[in-house]
Amino acid sequence: MNNSFPTVGLIGGGEHARMFVAPSAALGLDLLIYVSDPNDSAAQICKHEIGSYKDLDSIREFAKKCDVVTFADKFIPLSIIRAIEADGVVVRPSSAALELSQNKEALKSKLINYRGAEDKAKSGKVLIERPLDFNYKITVIVARSPHGQATTWSPTIEVKKDGINVMTITPVPKLSQDLSERVQKLALEIAKISGVVGIAAVKILVEDEEISISDLVMGPHNSGLWTIDGAQTSQFEQHLRAVLDLPLGDPTMIAPIAVTGNLVAGKKSNMYRPYLHLMARAPSLRFHQYRNEAIPNERIGHVTLTGENLDELIDEIEHAIEYMSGKIDE
Structure with missing residues (x-):
């Protein structure tokens, strides 16, 4: 372990894990990845250990070498995460936040009990789900640190062809400034009440002036890939900053x-x-x-x-x- 800079343990070896390599090097961090396959995208270019995502003993040994453990794969069993948390490992986001993101009913209950979200919206209602009669769906990428500093990037829309996402456009064309500010504020509220630490993608349905929550996805998201080359700070660098409780970077776009x-x-x-x-x-x-x-x-x-x-x-x-x-x- 590097005595001057922390070691970040990243569980998951896919393309999102690969995107952490450059910003971790720029920040001077030691990045150690836990992968299930030595041919995984990230394993090709980063120091790694190999094991099953269901092997608690192996993950425990991996976690001992890290100052903080985070994720680039959503298929890690919650039981594994809870077990290493019980060992005293710093895990960000926490198992509680991950569980909430996977349970829409629990998230709905949190939203109902949190009166600030709807009260702070300038107009329209804030809902957890709606029938699929919305005008369009957008994604807001949000970052939040343990002590509560939070940022968002400009809202993004996914363009689909034959049901498959082919591209993203940021900012969302023809989205009014007022609505852009409202959906970003809503994303910040969702991150706060959900206990997000790191990056999360808040998917929001827009119908006229009414906005509603479609989904909450923990960790870097495909809708935020543009941030690598289109923002002052990428979602991957921001995730590292957040899980280490470093000051968050500037999320503004470098071009319109x-x-x-x-x-x-x-x-x-x-x-x-x-x-x-x-x-x-x-x-x-x-x-x-x-x-x-x-x-x-x-x-x-x-x-x-x-x-x-x-x-x-x-x-x-x-x-x-x-x-x-x-x-x-x-």
């Missing part, structure tokens, strides 16, 4: 608009060569390769572009998605 697209593998085995065309066409594209096995139609990375013209950004991201997948060849 950020568009992020999910890259999926095509039939070609060489996923590196398409960069030659894409980088030459749009040098401002920022690529993130997960180094997952290139299985056709499976996600292998994402790409972000920032700027001022939404239509142009969408066109470039769509081109990158289709070229990388092999749907177009020019």
Whole structure:
């Protein structure tokens, strides 16, 4: 263990875990990852230990080497988390917060008992769920530290094609300033009453001027991938700051608009060569390769572009998605 800087233990080895490597190095932290497979995306580039997510003894040994333990995989059994908390391990977010995020009825009860959320909304009601007759769904990424400092990023909307998320746009087009402020305030309230420490994604349904909670997801979220290249502080760096109770970073955008697209593998085995065309066409594209096995139609990375013209950004991201997948060849 480094005597000057803390060791952060991260359970989970997928692409989100991979995104923690760069900010942890920049902050001078020691990052130790617990993975179930040595070929996991994060295990390829970070110091790691291998074991089952259900192996309490193995996770206990892992946790002993860490100053704080956090997660990049939502499939960790709550019983495991409670057990290492009982051992005195600092776990953030806590098992109680994780359990609440997985139990909509418990979250609903918390919301009903917390009178501030609806009282502080300028107009419209705040609900836990609604029938699926809403206008659109947005996501607010929120960060919160143990002593209560909290920040949000600009609201994001996911764009779907055939039921699959293909890109995100931030900020949400045509979302009024008043409504943007309201949904961010609501996300902060949800984070507070849920005991969030670290990052969480608050999914909100919007119908006219009425907003309602759809879901609460603990940990970095795909809707926040744009923050790596589009914000002063990414959701991954902010999560590290939060779980260590460091002052949180600036979440403001570095450009008026950020568009992020999910890259999926095509039939070609060489996923590196398409960069030659894409980088030459749009040098401002920022690529993130997960180094997952290139299985056709499976996600292998994402790409972000920032700027001022939404239509142009969408066109470039769509081109990158289709070229990388092999749907177009020019």
